[in-house]
Amino acid sequence: MGKSSDYLNFKLTSVSGRYVTNDHIYEFLSTLDESFHLDILGLSVKKRPIYGITVGHGPKRIFMWSQMHGNESTTTKTVLDLLNFIKHSSPSTEELLNKVTLKIIPILNPDGAFNYTRFNANEVDLNRDAQKRKQPESKILRKAFDKFAPHYCFNLHDQRTIFNVGNLNYPATVSFLAPAFDRQRNNSESRTRAMCIIAAMNQKLQDYIPGQVGRFDDSFNPNCVGDTFQMQKVPTILFEAGHYQEDYQREKTREFIWYALCTAIRTIANDEINNFSLNQYYKIPENNKRYVDILVENAHVLDNSLNEKDCVSILYKEVLDKDKINFIPTLLEKGFKPGQYFGHKTLNCLIDTDANWLRSQEIKDWGY
Template identity: 50%
Template structure:
């Protein structure tokens, strides 16, 4: 496949990085780089912020993408901006995609949540539970674009927490996918089957980069979720979940993997190669487990008598916006030895080296 020759770093948008991507920063990029593309305002948020879309290409395959439906999930927005740079590269693949596809992207559906770094919008509503009620202006914007654009494929772009692992393995779920259900029985319709085939294609591509780190997201049916709702309307829809790569709390590595996934799936659509991938291979992708903590600390009784000898400290970081930056605050739990959890980092207080390293961590004073 042509996308295998693409090097992400050549297309990485230099104006955005890290976890906190605001409405102003997005518009700074659009105004500096994409004024000639003709991005349009599809509507406004609760607080009146513009919700833009950009359209690339003029092919017969119409693909709709949206990112930052949850305001604190910015990794896929960064990947989409990298994709924009690639689509303007005049490479063999970019020319193919522009010729065969029309790609409409809403890079930030929830700008109020983006600025506040919250999952919900300014009315404290989760937009991904508003697909039926359409009570929020942002939800109505997406619905209007869906109805007017009439996409053949929809890509719902999200981030997922650091808690997820692949199956029961110690591999983190760095990227996860879902072909949303269209009914409570989770049956396989024609549209859901196509979603599965496209996910199989992306999985095969990403396995070359992050073997064993691709998971399958829970497919419980909820008609209030946008992906399920669009699948109910017989439009193949895919949920993308950008997760954790080792040491990558800024989600810059995962950004590259989402970028590559997008190029791979677009190439499959552009070359009409969907049927070369087996639908049933979707079920060979392990489901996500929830067995990860950010940090495990073994033998904490060596540093404080309040801890029991058999205890293990488990830390999950809570992401908090503080003075314009995202900080990671530790939330500490206690586990018994013999637990079934993993840690993205692990320390043993009986090791002098581990203990010295632990003392250098920002959360040391909270232990």
């Protein structure tokens, strides 16, 4: 489980891109046979169903949920790939499902997914509602957690294109975190187990994206779901699907999350957690925020108010338009010197032929 050939064979090509809603996933979910227990766990603010799928019959229970933030769809695509892989079962898959039981919520926030927004229909960030649980989606997640009584939790998210690894010019294509359970960020048996599983995933991913795995900030916030479940002494892992070179649709990152998920499940199933150490976890560099989508060097060629060698940074704003996400370039900052940011695309206005394109196509959107 988790081989490249497996992924290419079982990637669910009917669901792709950044805009993923209940309507996109239901056709596939309706094809799952009786070995998958598909049910409606509850309804969102706007009365959209929140689906849960349970598969496997092993003693180790793994609970995962995606699209808590409606505009973070990469991991949703990956869990569909995982379900499709299990659907076309093999002897090795059956062996694994004798060891683990998976419970998956592919879209926790279907209203946010429909509107392509982080928040639910009440404009609440569900990942800040873990304690008060005022939102129906938060109540559904906690009820599923309590009923399933998982041994492990996977909290599946996307992160923005701004993140790099450490201080290096590498995008944080995948990031992980074993959330803290107290303000001192102490370790415990459950948090240590989460860290060791992350070490296993990182080791696997270095074969595919060397240097492009980061460690997310572990500041404690009891209102966050991961911190709350860690406080319940359940090893919880935050997955953050980030940017891969030229992959704004997050189809390559989707694949890397597949390798990570398969590695984590296999590590748990086969009792391999103790093969990895805290030291391996802490060696993963922390994320930093030094990337922009377009870095324009020598921008004085485009703007006479700038000094020679001044730079301009541009980020894309993701805008939903007729079931498609458009990436609209927006000015972040201008007038800074080289070295402050890295660019997913870098243009030097003194030598790049793209400068005229920038002037004619994008400068109107930068805020000048």
